[in-house]
Structures are given as structure tokens and as C-alpha cells.
Amino acid sequence: MCSPQLPSTLCGEGLGVRYYLCRMDAKKVRVRFAPSPTGGLHLGGVRTVLFNYLFAKHFGGDFILRIEDTDQTRFVEGAEEYIFNCLEWCGLVPDESAVHGGPYGPYRQSERKPLYLEYAEQLVKQGHAYYAFDTPQELEEMRTKFKTKENPSPQYNHELRGYMRNALTLGEAEVAALLATGTPYVIRIKMPEHEEIRFTDMIRGEVSFDSSLSDDKVLLKADGMPTYHLAVVIDDYLMKITHAFRGEEWLPSAPAHVLLWKYLFGLENMPQWAHLPLILKPEGNGKLSKRDGDRLGFPVFAMDWTDPRTGEAATGFKERGFLPEAFINMLAALGWNDGTAQEIFTLDELVEKFSMDRVHKGGAKFDFEKAKWFNQEWIKRLPVTHYAAKVKGMFAEKGIAIEDDAKFYTVLEMVKERCILLPDFVQQASFFFLAPVEIDTNSIKPKWTAQKNQFFIELIRAYELIPYWQHDDLEKEFKEMAAAHQIKPGDLLLPLRIMLVGGKFGPGVFDIATIIGKEDTLARIKHTLGLLEA
């Protein structure tokens, strides 16, 4: 029996023999993600990448990234590089791609253009496709002419193609003449009538369609570029893709793809399909879009993206302060689980445990609160050194230069469980390095008394003389003095906290005092005492 790792060339066609024991599923797993470089990389896109990656790596296979840039009108400068950057940040690096190279290139469809015509013409010869000369205007006319209440969107299908200007209605001579004079044309698939097309989806099981209900999709466009429908089949074949995952929105066009496989390469060579559930808007209905993010205040793209044409900008999960570990984990949990109560997974664990049959069928509404929880968990779990540099940069932006790394790490460690997103560290920890500008004296004033004022004046004196500036001594001194003044320590702790921190938050007060040191502690107490007098 061939092992799954055995090179596919040894499994049959390479030796010119079809080995009985070497079936399709014994071939090396090869999956692909095929984005079109038209804008920011959406949450759903990253999740598709993730599932591809996890599946491939689980079986020791390859993850290929192919650029679907067949629509020249939608080319966006920088989008391709951006996609690679996102994958890099997520840690989902392709084995083969336009930048990583590989034996099945080129990995950009625009660079494979001549290939597609060949196959399209083969289909024409086989009678499974035909030339069509209808202009965009004529198509538009057809749609309005045949539009009825019952049929609001007429299709270019077996019923209507007889009314159109194509090789099926024009006659051989005329077609040849049109072709000879360079008349623009497209090649359309000729969908058969009343043929049941069925295939097994890895997530949904058996799905079937009636071929009569599908339209004669354009395979090759007038500019010579293939449409997605043709390109996906040819490239998946040529790149030896064994499993093809994509969003559920592709399900309705799957029958055309299955047919193309049947006509061109044989159903036995077709990859296993899996149509992933959609990620939906948090409230209401429909696919999650960038607009929802803007409206509800959360990111939708993996990383910041600015459209070079419109200048429109969108923030990404990365820039919002997500750790890649959390982002990936959250995405995996959106539609997949391992059947246990475990929710936090490393990439390695995901690779080990992932399986397609545990992917949920229904679409999931995106919950930003849950996404934040994953990030908080990862902040708590990871050593602070893992993200200290990033946080340091955020401090620098606020004008706080960190010089003492050891102190910085202790501080981060001390406040990490209070941080949900990376920028929270700035709020939670900057007072360790810079005296607070805003002091919430309103939280002190209502219960402020002359006795308390006196207490702090004496506390300053006592602290000035304290031999060892350390947590336990500071606390002991504080409590003894409170007792001497007959004030409950609790009534004094909050004021002290506000003096040191500026507000009602942060770790233990004496921990803070210990770290910021005698000089700063006393200065901050004095400063606030001054404010309270005024």
C-alpha cells in the first residue's frame, strides 16, 4: 500500500501504469488558496486559508497559494503583496506560490493565459462549449426582454441560447467569418439538459443539481482571459490539487466545475470538495462585510488596508492589537471544534487535531466580544517577551521611552491579565513610567478629611525614613500608621491608589509603589495633596 507521503509520480501515471493499490487518496495532499488581489484580506478569507493549511499540514501535504488575477479591470496595486504579508503575520506560509516558487508555476493566472485557450478550444471541439458573439449590450437586451415577474433574472441557458448570436445559431460559415475578421467572442460551456450532477462535499455530504437549471457560463472572456470557472478547474488539475476548499457561496456554480472536470480530466481525478460555511454579520443577516466592521467598530481585515484608488482605509486585527495566535485560534473556533471543551489551541495543536468532518455546516455570526476574549487568553498565556517589543513601540508612540527592559517585563507581567488588546497595556502600565496627568480627585474628595490629609503628610515623613523600600515594609508601615490614626486602612488605600495611578485600576498599591520607587511615590502623593487643597 502506498503511504500518503509517497510522491504521486510513483502512484500510477508516472510509470505509465495504474497501480491497483495506489488510489487517489494515497497521493500527497495538496491544497490551494486562490484569492483575487482586489483588496483587503477578509476574515473569511483567512479562515479559508487556515482550514486549507491545517488540513494539508495534518496530512503532511502542501499548501499552495495561487493568485486569481484574471480580471484585469479589478487589478489593485499592492493587493498581492498585502495578501502575502497577512499570511506571514498569521504564520500560514505557503509551500508554493508566486513568491515562494515551486514546480507547478507560474502561480499567477495572468501569467498562465495561453494555457486556458487551449483547453477552452478542446471543449469546443468536444462539443461541450461554443463560441458566442453577443455584445454586452445584446446580453443586456436579452435580460430585459425575457425578464418576467416569474423569472426576474433570465439566464443564458439551454432555453435562451437559441435566441442569441452564437455558434449554435449562426452556422459554420458565419462563425468562421466572424472569427476571421477578429470579432470579439467568448467561449461558453454548453450545459446539458436534465442531467443530474452530484458530488460528495466533505462537509455537506452528497449534493446534487439538475444541469438544466445552470446557465451556460462564460469560460473564456473576450480578452482571452479565463473566468474563474475555467481557471479553477485547469489550475487545480495542473497543480495536482487533491482537496479544494472554498466558501459556500461557490456551491451553486459547483456543477459547472464538476462537468468541466468530467469533460477535461476525468471525474476520478477531481479533487475532493469542501464548501465552508459563511461568516455572517453579528446582528441581522448576511455575509460579514467591511462595512459592518466600520459600522460596529471592529476590524474585518487581517491587517490595515488602504485602497490605493479611493484612499479608503480599514484597520486590521493586527493593528487593532490582536496577537496572531489569538486571531488564528479565534478563526479556527468559528466553525470548527475538536469535540471537547478545549478552546485554546496553538497552531501546532490545530494541525494535529483538525479534521474536516468536525467543521460545522451552518454559517456563524461573528462575535467580536468572543474574539477579544481569545486575545485576552493569549496575552495571559504567552510570556510577555513574546509581545513586549510591540508594546514598547506603542509606549514610544505615547512619548514614553522604555530604557529598563527588566522593569518593563515585570510591569507587563503584573498587568497582563487586565489587558484584552495590546494597546490596553498603555493604559494599564504607563503610570509605572510616567506620573499620571489626570488624577481622579473626584473619587477622593467626597470622603476626604483633615485627618486623612494629616495621615498622608505623616506617611510621607515615615516613608522618607524607611530603610528598605520594599512591598512588605511599605504595607506594614502604612497599616501601623493607619491604626495609629484610627482610620481603616481601606479608607486610605483608595486615595493612595489614585495618587499613584491616577484612577481606580491597576495591581496592588504597594506593588506599584515598590516599582516606581521612593522618589516618585512621594512626589505623586505630594502632588495630589496639593490638588486636594486647592
Add this chain to the structure above:
RNA sequence: GGAGCGUUGGUAAAGCGGUUAAUACACCUCCCUUUCACGGAGGAAUCACGGGUUCGAUUCCCGUACGCUCUACCA
């Protein structure tokens, strides 16, 4: 309009013929902490509806409803 896919607490979801229907997020209450957070305890679902099949259905089958996707020379 048509086709396909889907439907378990507010959200994500486990369950794969017999369970007190897990768990997590969010929310509320309480404990811990004289801050905030962490941590701990508790609180919510007659599994969309109607028929079957079965001794027994959240689980299997068929309808209905609802939702989503697609219905471009875009992917």
C-alpha cells in the same frame, strides 16, 4: 422567481435514538479582592414548526416556515 445550502440558550457550539441537553463568550447575582482585573459559585433552551419511522426522537425520513448564498465576459 428559481436552485442550492442551512436552522440546538443573545452569540459560538457539544450532542450523532434513551442525557438533569455539555462548554465558552456576553449579561445578571454572589464570593474573593477595601481599586480594576484574574479566579470561584449560581442564573437562561420544552433543540424553528407539522407530520411520520420507532417502545422511545434534539438526534432518522418527508413536508412547511424562516434565513443565507448564487442567479455577471467578478471572484
